[in-house]
Structure formats: C-alpha cells, structure tokens
Amino acid sequence: MERTTIDLWVGVFVAAGAAALFGLALKVGNFNSATLGETYSVTGAFENVGSLKPRAPVKSAGVVVGRVDNIKFDPESYEALVTVKVDKRYPFPKDTFANIYTAGLLGEQYIGLEAGGDDKMLQDGDKFSKTQDAVVLEKMIGQFLYSKASESGDDKSNDIKEAE
Amino acid sequence: MFSAVASVLSGIGHRVIDSLWRFGASIRFFFYVLIYSGESFRRLHLTIREIYFTGVLSLIIILVSAFFVGMVLALQGYNTLQRYGSSEAIGVLVALSLVRELGPVVTALLFAGRAGTAITAEIGLMRATEQLSAMEMMAVSPVARVVAPRFWAGVFSMPLLAALFSMVGVLGGYLVAVPLIGVDAGAFWSQMQASVDFREDIVNGVIKSVVFGVACTMIALFEGFDAPPTAEGVSRATTRTVVNSSLAVLGLDFVMTSFMIVA
Numbered sequence: 001m002e003r004t005t006i007d008l009w010v011g012v013f014v015a016a017g018a019a020a021l022f023g024l025a026l027k028v029g030n031f032n033s034a035t036l037g038e039t040y041s042v043t044g045a046f047e048n049v050g051s052l053k054p055r056a057p058v059k060s061a062g063v064v065v066g067r068v069d070n071i072k073f074d075p076e077s078y079e080a081l082v083t084v085k086v087d088k089r090y091p092f093p094k095d096t097f098a099n100i101y102t103a104g105l106l107g108e109q110y111i112g113l114e115a116g117g118d119d120k121m122l123q124d125g126d127k128f129s130k131t132q133d134a135v136v137l138e139k140m141i142g143q144f145l146y147s148k149a150s151e152s153g154d155d156k157s158n159d160i161k162e163a164e
Numbered sequence: 165m166f167s168a169v170a171s172v173l174s175g176i177g178h179r180v181i182d183s184l185w186r187f188g189a190s191i192r193f194f195f196y197v198l199i200y201s202g203e204s205f206r207r208l209h210l211t212i213r214e215i216y217f218t219g220v221l222s223l224i225i226i227l228v229s230a231f232f233v234g235m236v237l238a239l240q241g242y243n244t245l246q247r248y249g250s251s252e253a254i255g256v257l258v259a260l261s262l263v264r265e266l267g268p269v270v271t272a273l274l275f276a277g278r279a280g281t282a283i284t285a286e287i288g289l290m291r292a293t294e295q296l297s298a299m300e301m302m303a304v305s306p307v308a309r310v311v312a313p314r315f316w317a318g319v320f321s322m323p324l325l326a327a328l329f330s331m332v333g334v335l336g337g338y339l340v341a342v343p344l345i346g347v348d349a350g351a352f353w354s355q356m357q358a359s360v361d362f363r364e365d366i367v368n369g370v371i372k373s374v375v376f377g378v379a380c381t382m383i384a385l386f387e388g389f390d391a392p393p394t395a396e397g398v399s400r401a402t403t404r405t406v407v408n409s410s411l412a413v414l415g416l417d418f419v420m421t422s423f424m425i426v427a
Binding site: 012020024057 | 209212213215216219220223259263321323324325327328331332334353356357358359360361362365366370
C-alpha cells in the first residue's frame with residue numbers, strides 16, 4: 001500500500017469519526033440547546049417540585065426559553081428554591097407565573113412561564129412572585145378517592161333519610 | 165492422600181503465581197510503552213500506518229454491525245414500548261442504549277476480534293521469526309518502533325470507531341422506526357434530543373471507548389510480545405487476546421457504568 005493512499009484513508013477515517021462525534025453531539029444529544037447564549041437567572045420557591053431536574057427545559061407558550069440551573073432546599077421555609085436561566089432575548093414581566101408542568105402523562109417535568117401584565121421586567125437575581133407546584137399523582141388520586149368516598153357517604157345518608 | 169492434596173494445592177498456587185506474574189509483567193510493559201512512545205509521535209507516519217490497519221480496515225465490520233444493531237434495537241424496542249403506548253420513545257431507547265453502552269462495548273469486542281488478533285499474531289510472528297531480536301541487534305528498540313505506534317493507533321481509533329458505531333446505529337434505528345414502522349420523525353428526534361445529555365451520555369461513552377481502547381490494544385500487544393516463539397504459542401496468544409480483551413471490556417464496563425450512573 002502506498003503511503004499517500006494510507007494517508008488519504010486515515011484522513012477519511014478521522015474526518016468521518018470526528019463528523020460522527022459532532023453528529024452525536026448536535027443531532028442525538030442536546031448540545032446545541034444546552035448553550036443558550038446570554039441568560040439571566042430568576043429564582044422561584046415551590047412547595048413541591050416533583051421530579052423536576054436541573055437542565056429541564058423552561059418553556060413559555062411551548063417554546064424553550066431557558067433551562068433549570070439548580071434546585072436547592074431552603075431549610076428555613078421548607079421550600080424548594082429553583083433557579084432558572086432564561087435567555088436574555090426573552091424578557092418577562094415581574095408578575096410572571098411559574099408553573100411546573102408534566103410533558104404528557106408520565107413524561108419529564110418542565111417549568112412553564114405564563115407572562116403577566118406588569119410593566120416592569122424581571123431582572124437578573126429576581127424572584128418569581130407566583131408559583132404553582134408540581135402535580136403529584138398520588139395526592140391527586142388520594143383527593144379524588146376521598147371526595148368520591150364522601151360523596152357516596154352523603155348519598156347513603158340521603159338514602160337512609162328517604163327511607164325514613 | 166496427603167501428597168494428592170499437596171499437589172492440587174501447589175497446582176493452584178502455581179497458576180495464581182503465574183497469572184500474577186503475567187499481570188505484573190503486562191503493567192510493566194504498559195509503562196515501557198508509555199516511556200518509549202515518543203518515537204511514535206516523532207515519526208508520525210508509523211502511527212498513521214497502524215491507524216490504517218487497526219482503524220480503517222475495521223470500519224466495514226463496525227459499520228455493518230452498527231447498522232444491524234440499530235435496526236434490531238428499534239424493532240425490539242418498538243415491540244415492548246408500544247404495549248405501554250409510548251412508541252415515540254423509541255428514539256430515546258435506541259440512542260441511549262447505543263451511546264451509553266452498545267457503541268463502546270460492541271465496538272471494543274469487534275475491535276478485539278478484528279484488530280487485536282491481527283496485532284497479536286503479527287507481533288508474535290515477528291518474535292518467532294526473530295525480527296524483534298534483529299531490531300535489538302541494530303540498537304532499535306522494538307517497543308518504540310513496533311509496539312508504541314500500534315498502541316497509540318488503537319487508543320486513537322477506538323473512540324472514533326465507537327462514535328461511528330453509535331451514529332450509524334442511530335441511523336439504522338431511524339430507518340426501521342420511521343419509514344418502516346411509521347413512528348413520527350419529529351417525535352423520534354425531539355424526544356431523543358431531550359433525553360440524551362451531551363456531558364452525561366455522549367462524553368461518558370467516549371471516555372468508556374478510550375479506556376476500552378487502552379485495554380484492548382494493550383492486551384493484544386502484550387500477548388503478542390509475550391507469545392512463545394512457536395506456531396502453537398502464537399495461536400494460543402491470539403486466542404488469549406480475544407478472551408482476555410472481551411472479559412476486560414465487560415468487567416471495565418460494569419465498573420465504569422456503576423461510577424457514571426451513581427455520580
């Protein structure tokens with residue numbers, strides 16, 4: 001095998017390997033969406049974050065506008081402090097509503113921002129004034145069962161009264 | 165009775181000492197290779213030649229296997245996922261299993277079979293035909309001239325081969341999932357991108373494949389260098405290369421995965 005041919009093939013191999021790595025990073029992984037550019041961070045206190053994880057998307061109207069930076073537990077208020085990084089291109093009003101939603105029935109959790117009507121915009125280091133916790137499925141089922149049970153209990157007492 | 169027990173025990177002891185000695189020798193050999201590897205960078209064409217033999221010539225088997233592995237993953241994954249009504253998660257399943265596990269591991273196993281055996285047989289025959297001794301006579305270190313370029317070529321080729329494996333496997337999975345089964349293409353890619361993390365999954369896969377590259381190439385080189393200079397010795401060394409590399413890859417994979425998943 002001639003040396004130039006070997007060099008050519010090795011060059012092709014290395015280029016293809018590097019291209020595959022880039023392809024994995026960009027097409028398969030979330031490398032491109034991980035870099036948001038200039039961001040500002042806003043903190044929100046939640047009573048329950050469910051299974052929200054760092055790097056989860058922050059969406060507004062279904063569009064990714066930022067990512068969850070970190071989640072800490074506040075031992076004084078017994079709440080979870082979630083810091084999100086929002087792209088500088090998207091300013092939000094001061095009274096923006098931060099909700100924890102679930103994508104699909106069992107999908108990953110993300111933070112949804114609903115813009116308020118305030119004239120002032122959120123600045124770096126601000127706090128969300130209005131937050132809504134993650135829906136915990138067990139709690140919801142528990143409440144549902146409880147309300148059903150009390151309903152049927154009422155029905156029974158009505159039945160008894162009618163019988164009397 | 166007593167002598168029978170003693171001979172069994174001494175047989176065990178002999179094997180343990182022998183394998184420990186070989187293990188120690190292989191570690192010393194590893195450091196020799198590192199010390200003498202300056203040559204393989206100064207005369208880069210030696211290393212490039214070996215990249216051709218270990219990397220480029222392994223491409224066909226790696227790519228074809230990757231394609232089929234990806235397609236089978238998609239078929240099997242779809243079969244299970246559709247029972248839970250989440251067949252769109254097929255992209256996540258294919259990509260994560262390829263990038264985290266199958267890419268590095270299957271590439272390393274194929275590499276051990278395709279390139280590792282070639283390295284062992286070549287170096288074993290060089291020793292048997294006294295080419296290595298001839299080099300020493302000419303004051304050319306065989307470790308620097310023969311072993312180190314092959315080592316670096318293997319270490320360099322493995323991550324590239326593993327990345328190609330994962331990429332082609334994902335393409336194979338895409339071809340089965342989207343045109344054949346009819347999963348939505350947008351859901352396939354977007355769920356994949358939402359769940360595959362660059363640092364946690366892709367970089368960890370590359371780290372794994374580099375470690376496998378070091379292990380496989382080193383085992384192949386040591387077995388070849390250490391082979392008895394006979395036809396039987398070389399054939400046994402080649403067998404040991406495949407067996408030991410496969411075991412090393414699977415064992416190292418478990419250890420690294422347990423660290424990566426917990427951390």
